[in-house]
Amino acid sequence: MSERILLIGSGGREHALAKALAASASCDKLWVAPGNPGIAREAECVAVPIADHAAVARWCREHRITLVVIGPEQPLAEGLSDHLREGGFDVFGPSQAAARIESSKGFSKDLMQRHGIPTAPYRRFDADQRDEAVAYAAQHPTPVVVKYDGLAAGKGVVVAATTDEAVTAVSQMYDGVFGTDGVVIEGFLFGQEASVFAICDGTRYVTLAPAQDHKRIGDGDTGKNTGGMGAYAPAPVVTDDVLRQVRSKIIEPLLAGMRAEGYPFVGCLFCGLMIDSGVPSVVEFNARFGDPETQVVMSVLDADVAALFASAARGALDDSTIRSTVNGAACNVVLASGGYPDAYQKGKVITGIEQAEADPQVTVYHAGTAEVDGFLVTSGGRVLGVTAADETLKGAVQRAYAAVEQISFEGNVYRTDIARKALDA
Ligand code: AMP
Ligand code: GLY
Numbered sequence: 001m002s003e004r005i006l007l008i009g010s011g012g013r014e015h016a017l018a019k020a021l022a023a024s025a026s027c028d029k030l031w032v033a034p035g036n037p038g039i040a041r042e043a044e045c046v047a048v049p050i051a052d053h054a055a056v057a058r059w060c061r062e063h064r065i066t067l068v069v070i071g072p073e074q075p076l077a078e079g080l081s082d083h084l085r086e087g088g089f090d091v092f093g094p095s096q097a098a099a100r101i102e103s104s105k106g107f108s109k110d111l112m113q114r115h116g117i118p119t120a121p122y123r124r125f126d127a128d129q130r131d132e133a134v135a136y137a138a139q140h141p142t143p144v145v146v147k148y149d150g151l152a153a154g155k156g157v158v159v160a161a162t163t164d165e166a167v168t169a170v171s172q173m174y175d176g177v178f179g180t181d182g183v184v185i186e187g188f189l190f191g192q193e194a195s196v197f198a199i200c201d202g203t204r205y206v207t208l209a210p211a212q213d214h215k216r217i218g219d220g221d222t223g224k225n226t227g228g229m230g231a232y233a234p235a236p237v238v239t240d241d242v243l244r245q246v247r248s249k250i251i252e253p254l255l256a257g258m259r260a261e262g263y264p265f266v267g268c269l270f271c272g273l274m275i276d277s278g279v280p281s282v283v284e285f286n287a288r289f290g291d292p293e294t295q296v297v298m299s300v301l302d303a304d305v306a307a308l309f310a311s312a313a314r315g316a317l318d319d320s321t322i323r324s325t326v327n328g329a330a331c332n333v334v335l336a337s338g339g340y341p342d343a344y345q346k347g348k349v350i351t352g353i354e355q356a357e358a359d360p361q362v363t364v365y366h367a368g369t370a371e372v373d374g375f376l377v378t379s380g381g382r383v384l385g386v387t388a389a390d391e392t393l394k395g396a397v398q399r400a401y402a403a404v405e406q407i408s409f410e411g412n413v414y415r416t417d418i419a420r421k422a423l424d425a
Pocket of ligand 2: 154213227228286289290291292293
C-alpha cells in the first residue's frame with residue numbers, strides 16, 4: 001500500500017521519525033503538524049491545530065490520509081487517537097485509556113502489580129491524601145523516589161537522598177506545581193538505566209535496538225535532570241539474556257494484561273528499565289517513542305518504517321517490513337541552550353549544520369529551532385541532536401563529536417561523555 005501519512009509533533013524525535021517515514025518505500029507522501037525547520041527538509045509541514053481533534057480529523061479527510069503517527073504524549077493523553085479512529089483513520093499511537101501507562105504513574109504501577117511485572121515497591125496517594133503521603137515519605141528509608149501522578153513534562157520525579165527532600169517534594173506536588181493529581185512514592189532502584197521500544201499492534205510486538213539516554217545536564221551524570229542530553233544504540237547493558245527477560249517478564253504480561261482489561265496497546269511501548277546484575281525491572285512505561293533515543297534507534301533500524309507502523313496500526317503487525325533492528329551503531333549528542341534545563345535564552349543564530357552534515361553518516365536533527373528573517377535561530381532548551389551512524393559505537397561517537405565541533409550558537413552546551421560508559425565497559 002502507498003501510505004499518505006500525517007505525523008504529529010515538532011521535536012528531534014519527530015524529525016527522526018519523519019526521516020525514517022519519508023525514506024520508506026511504502027510512503028507516498030508525508031505531512032508533519034506542526035513540524036520544525038529541520039523536518040521541513042523531509043516533509044511538508046502544516047499548521048493543523050493538534051488540540052482541536054475535529055479539525056485534525058477534517059484535515060485528514062481532506063488530504064485522504066491513510067495513516068496518522070502521533071509522536072508526543074500530550075495528544076495521546078488527550079485522546080486524539082480515539083477521535084481519529086472513530087473517524088475511520090488508522091492511527092499508530094495508543095488510545096487515551098492505554099496511554100494512562102504514561103499519563104498516570106499510579107495507574108501504571110497498579111497495572112504492573114496486577115500482572116506481576118517487576119518494578120520498585122510503591123504506594124499510591126490520591127489528591128485528598130496529602131497527610132498520609134507526607135507521613136509515608138517521612139518514615140520511608142532513603143533514597144526514596146517521589147513521583148507526581150500525572151503528566152509533568154518529565155519534571156515530575158524527585159529522587160530524594162534525604163527525608164527532608166522527600167517530604168518537601170511531596171508537599172510541593174500537593175501545593176499544585178504540576179496540577180491537582182496525587183503522588184506515587186516508591187523505593188529506589190539501583191543499576192543501569194536503558195530503554196527498550198516495542199512496536200505493538202495490541203497483541204503482537206517487535207522490539208527495536210535497546211538504547212541508553214543521558215538524563216543529567218552534566219558530564220558524569222551530574223547536575224539537574226533534563227529531557228535527555230544524548231543517547232546511543234545498541235546499549236550493551238541490554239544483553240540478549242536481559243532482552244529475553246524484558247520480553248517474557250515485562251512486555252508480554254503487560255500487553256496481555258492491557259488487552260484483557262479492555263485497552264490493548266497499539267503504538268510504541270517505551271520500557272524505561274533499570275538493570276541490576278543482569279535483571280531488569282521497570283522504572284516507567286511511556287506510551288510513545290523516547291527523545292533522544294528515537295534518533296539513534298531509527299538510525300540503526302533498517303526497515304520500511306511506514307509499512308511497519310501501518311501494519312501495527314491495523315492490528316496486523318508485519319515484521320517482514322524489518323530487515324534489521326541493529327544495523328551498526330549510532331550516537332546522538334544534544335546541543336542545548338545555555339541555562340537549560342532552567343530559564344534559557346532564545347533567538348541565537350545557529351551556524352555550521354551544513355559543515356557537520358558533510359559527513360554522510362551524520363544527521364543534525366532539529367528540536368528547538370526556528371527560522372527568523374532567513375536565519376536559523378534557537379527557540380528551545382534542546383536545540384539540535386547531532387547524530388552519527390557507523391559500523392561500531394566508537395566510530396559513531398567520534399563522528400558525532402567531530403560534527404558537534406562544526407556547529408555553533410551563543411551559549412551552546414553539550415555533554416562530552418555520551419556513550420562513554422559503553423565504550424569503557
Ligand atoms: P521517570 O520519569 O519515571 O522515568 O523518572 C525520571 C528518572 O528518575 C528516571 O529516568 C530515573 O533516572 C529516576 N528514577 C525514577 N524512578 C526511580 C526509581 N524507582 N529508582 C531509581 N531511579 C528512579
Ligand atoms: N528520553 C526520555 C523520554 O523521552 O522520556
